[in-house]
Amino acid sequence: MLSRVKCIRPLTSAKRFYSKSELLTTPKYPGAVNAKFTKDLVFHNAVPNEPVFPIFHIMDLQGKIINQSSYKSVRETLDDDTLVKMYKTMIQLETMDTILYNAQRQGRVSFYMTNYGEEAVQIGSAAALTETDEIFAQYREAGVLMYRGFTLEEFMNQCFSTSKDYGKGRQMPVHYGSKSLRVQTISSPLATQIPQASGAGYAIRLSDRKDVAICYFGEGAASEGDFHSALNFAAVLKSQVIFLCRNNGYAISTPTSDQYKGDGIVARGLGYGIHSIRVDGNDPFAVYMAVREARKMSTEKHVPVLIEAMTYRGGHHSTSDDASRYRTTNELTYWREQMNPIFRLKKFLTNEKLWNEENENQVRDDTRKKVLSLLTSVEKAEKTHLDELVTDVYDQVPETLKEQKKFVDAMAKKYPEAYSEGH
Amino acid sequence: MLNLVRPGRNVLSHLGRRLYSSQSAVSFDRTELDSDKIDFKKYLNFNHEIVYNYTKEEIDVENVPTHKTNMCGAINEAMRHAMEKDEKAVVFGEDVAFGGVFRCTIDLMEKFGKDRCFNTPLCEQGIAGFAIGMAAMGYKPIAEFQFADYIYPAFDQIVNEAAKYRYRSGNLFNVGGLTMRAPCSAVGHGGHYHSQSPEAFFAHVPGIKVVVARNPVQAKGLLLSCIEDDNPVLFLEPKKLYRLSASTVPDDAYYLPLSKAEIIKKGTHVTVIGWASQMYVLEEAVKMAEEVGIDCELIDLRTILPWDVETVINSVSKTGRCVIAHEAPHTNGFGAELAATIQEKCFLNLEAPVIRVCGLDTPFPLVHEKYYVPDNLKCFEMIKKVVNY
Numbered sequence: 046m047l048s049r050v051k052c053i054r055p056l057t058s059a060k061r062f063y064s065k066s067e068l069l070t071t072p073k074y075p076g077a078v079n080a081k082f083t084k085d086l087v088f089h090n091a092v093p094n095e096p097v098f099p100i101f102h103i104m105d106l107q108g109k110i111i112n113q114s115s116y117k118s119v120r121e122t123l124d125d126d127t128l129v130k131m132y133k134t135m136i137q138l139e140t141m142d143t144i145l146y147n148a149q150r151q152g153r154v155s156f157y158m159t160n161y162g163e164e165a166v167q168i169g170s171a172a173a174l175t176e177t178d179e180i181f182a183q184y185r186e187a188g189v190l191m192y193r194g195f196t197l198e199e200f201m202n203q204c205f206s207t208s209k210d211y212g213k214g215r216q217m218p219v220h221y222g223s224k225s226l227r228v229q230t231i232s233s234p235l236a237t238q239i240p241q242a243s244g245a246g247y248a249i250r251l252s253d254r255k256d257v258a259i260c261y262f263g264e265g266a267a268s269e270g271d272f273h274s275a276l277n278f279a280a281v282l283k284s285q286v287i288f289l290c291r292n293n294g295y296a297i298s299t300p301t302s303d304q305y306k307g308d309g310i311v312a313r314g315l316g317y318g319i320h321s322i323r324v325d326g327n328d329p330f331a332v333y334m335a336v337r338e339a340r341k342m343s344t345e346k347h348v349p350v351l352i353e354a355m356t357y358r359g360g361h362h363s364t365s366d367d368a369s370r371y372r373t374t375n376e377l378t379y380w381r382e383q384m385n386p387i388f389r390l391k392k393f394l395t396n397e398k399l400w401n402e403e404n405e406n407q408v409r410d411d412t413r414k415k416v417l418s419l420l421t422s423v424e425k426a427e428k429t430h431l432d433e434l435v436t437d438v439y440d441q442v443p444e445t446l447k448e449q450k451k452f453v454d455a456m457a458k459k460y461p462e463a464y465s466e467g468h
Numbered sequence: 469m470l471n472l473v474r475p476g477r478n479v480l481s482h483l484g485r486r487l488y489s490s491q492s493a494v495s496f497d498r499t500e501l502d503s504d505k506i507d508f509k510k511y512l513n514f515n516h517e518i519v520y521n522y523t524k525e526e527i528d529v530e531n532v533p534t535h536k537t538n539m540c541g542a543i544n545e546a547m548r549h550a551m552e553k554d555e556k557a558v559v560f561g562e563d564v565a566f567g568g569v570f571r572c573t574i575d576l577m578e579k580f581g582k583d584r585c586f587n588t589p590l591c592e593q594g595i596a597g598f599a600i601g602m603a604a605m606g607y608k609p610i611a612e613f614q615f616a617d618y619i620y621p622a623f624d625q626i627v628n629e630a631a632k633y634r635y636r637s638g639n640l641f642n643v644g645g646l647t648m649r650a651p652c653s654a655v656g657h658g659g660h661y662h663s664q665s666p667e668a669f670f671a672h673v674p675g676i677k678v679v680v681a682r683n684p685v686q687a688k689g690l691l692l693s694c695i696e697d698d699n700p701v702l703f704l705e706p707k708k709l710y711r712l713s714a715s716t717v718p719d720d721a722y723y724l725p726l727s728k729a730e731i732i733k734k735g736t737h738v739t740v741i742g743w744a745s746q747m748y749v750l751e752e753a754v755k756m757a758e759e760v761g762i763d764c765e766l767i768d769l770r771t772i773l774p775w776d777v778e779t780v781i782n783s784v785s786k787t788g789r790c791v792i793a794h795e796a797p798h799t800n801g802f803g804a805e806l807a808a809t810i811q812e813k814c815f816l817n818l819e820a821p822v823i824r825v826c827g828l829d830t831p832f833p834l835v836h837e838k839y840y841v842p843d844n845l846k847c848f849e850m851i852k853k854v855v856n857y
Binding site: 224244249436 | 583594597601602603606632633637674677
């Protein structure tokens with residue numbers, strides 16, 4: 046019964062938005078239902094002259110460029126090859142997500158989180174960054190890692206806790222990290238990475254680096270105190286940091302209407318004296334341009350910038366969640382099929398003759414084969430050695446911990462069959 | 469007079485003692501005190517000496533240039549040395565730019581500039597998170613919480629983030645450069661929110677170190693080690709000691725070992741363990757005990773986590789008796805961990821139960837502070853009782 050009651054709000058909005066008679070050229074994001082779209086890339090430092098912060102966009106739902114001047118600017122730094130790389134990454138990510146999601150359903154991996162529906166905000170932003178920018182992510186940014194070069198094997202070693210997992214099998218699946226790609230290892234607590242990014246952005250400024258720290262988080266995480274302290278610290282202390290909020294409409298089951306009363310996340314930036322913009326998060330060009338310009342502003346003026354990317358969580362929160370209890374099938378189907386950022390970019394690339402079905406099938410098939418083959422190998426792969434149980438708590442293992450480990454070793458030796466999962 | 473029984477060292481004498489005890493031992497009901505009273509008034513303006521003792525192998529104040537300074541000055545010097553040595557050492561917190569409410573950061577902004585010594589907004593959660601981010605970039609943030617009583621908004625950042633940063637990344641990343649300072653403990657008029665000793669909360673967190681200092685020489689050497697240490701460290705500073713009498717401190721930087729307790733007075737009858745400002749109280753209690761013929765071994769634990777099990781158990785194995793005292797509330801204070809480990813490791817050498825003399829299980833009270841704290845008389849009475857058991 047409870048879950049039915051909770052359904053009321055999304056149902057109402059679904060009816061309102063998802064009527065087939067209304068042919069939309071722009072999406073209506075649940076995080077800012079009344080926001081209009083704009084062709085002007087404005088980082089607001091004062092409340093705009095309209096009731097709701099507008100959404101910056103470049104491409105419509107049909108993959109058609111409707112903001113030529115911004116598009117031209119984007120293409121000055123985004124060549125065809127990069128654009129194709131972005132798209133390929135998006136479909137590789139989607140393919141990997143589908144297989145690993147199903148692998149969890151089959152009991153082959155303990156947990157998984159898909160990135161469905163948010164591919165454009167992840168990959169559009171990743172494409173606008175440099176290799177030396179520092180990433181502080183939440184947990185739904187696998188596309189950022191993938192775009193920067195995290196391989197399918199690296200993803201799967203983490204998810205299956207193999208001995209090759211950089212995190213030594215200590216964290217749940219999807220808690221990736223990479224030193225070479227400058228992606229700080231993911232942690233589960235929400236929003237903790239936000240003030241850390243402010244500190245990193247401050248360190249970057251002190252080091253005279255022309256880089257930024259970019260911090261990803263959701264609109265739910267932005268309710269945590271960490272978010273507010275992070276923005277205030279970054280503004281006051283002039284950190285070179287981009288705060289990128291993925292407003293995907295839901296924090297597990299909680300819709301944005303239960304999350305905040307104000308105008309989304311973008312409006313909060315102004316209160317802290319931070320230049321802020323709202324963009325269409327399913328429009329990779331808009332995300333790319335906003336991040337590129339935010340980067341420029343941050344590195345040149347030594348200031349933080351806030352970007353609220355409007356998007357929609359196309360999957361369950363995680364494999365432990367069943368979104369059908371609080372979202373209708375209609376709503377989900379509508380977003381997955383009609384509002385899908387991958388379809389938008391595909392239509393664009395097809396029109397531009399940069400992509401065709403043959404390419405599509407080849408990338409999807411190759412990825413599928415690779416992930417499936419990896420699935421078999423990582424399942425059999427050696428797990429992290431038991432000795433790693435006590436390393437890295439400190440730089441050196443304390444005496445007390447050495448003693449505790451000896452007991453564990455003795456037990457494992459005496460009852461090997463009981464601890465066979467222990468490796 | 470006291471019925472002073474020498475502690476046994478072997479199983480046989482131990483068993484004999486236990487049989488005897490079972491018939492006539494003093495119960496450990498703390499309300500049953502003996503009738504002997506001590507003239508405590510001579511300890512009202514007691515001239516402390518033991519707390520200023522130092523281990524010559526650790527520190528040299530005789531053959532190097534020295535000066536006199538109080539704990540506040542010593543802490544300031546430590547930060548100055550660290551900032552001179554490494555330009556990535558940065559000091560920040562609430563009100564630190566003008567020198568801090570306790571004046572520990574005085575002159576650092578003038579000397580090192582506004583980028584390296586700066587005020588933050590009033591937000592402990594932000595201070596901790598910001599510091600972690602800087603440390604992740606290879607900096608050495610020295611973050612100040614204005615009072616340890618106000619550290620709890622930062623608890624999540626310290627417990628879930630700083631402490632786990634290295635482990636969760638498989639050593640890809642760490643925040644080893646992070647040092648957090650916080651004034652702690654009773655000051656005589658601090659009430660609930662300017663008196664707390666929160667070390668036990670953080671002692672339950674693998675991945676951070678917790679260090680406390682008892683005097684200026686210790687404070688400078690320990691804080692410098694905390695800053696140098698490649699792990700996140702919480703350095704607690706008993707605020708009551710900031711302006712206590714000055715002592716001789718080497719001019720240059722020096723480093724005292726972490727995770728190493730210090731025996732500041734050798735003794736044979738009973739091991740007395742404490743840390744921070746409680747060491748001053750314990751010195752008085754130990755002197756009182758001396759008056760009635762009890763020879764205490766006094767240990768400053770110095771590092772609460774990871775703690776020096778060896779020094780403690782060696783001492784208790786020798787004396788067979790142990791009193792632990794801390795200002796933090798009794799239940800689940802760090803004394804509980806010490807007591808549990810001691811009974812596990814020294815069981816056959818123990819002549820009496822290990823006793824804790826602690827703050828009460830109440831919020832820290834203002835008007836009844838004198839009754840709340842484990843003062844010299846309470847510690848003295850319990851030392852007597854442990855020896856008389």
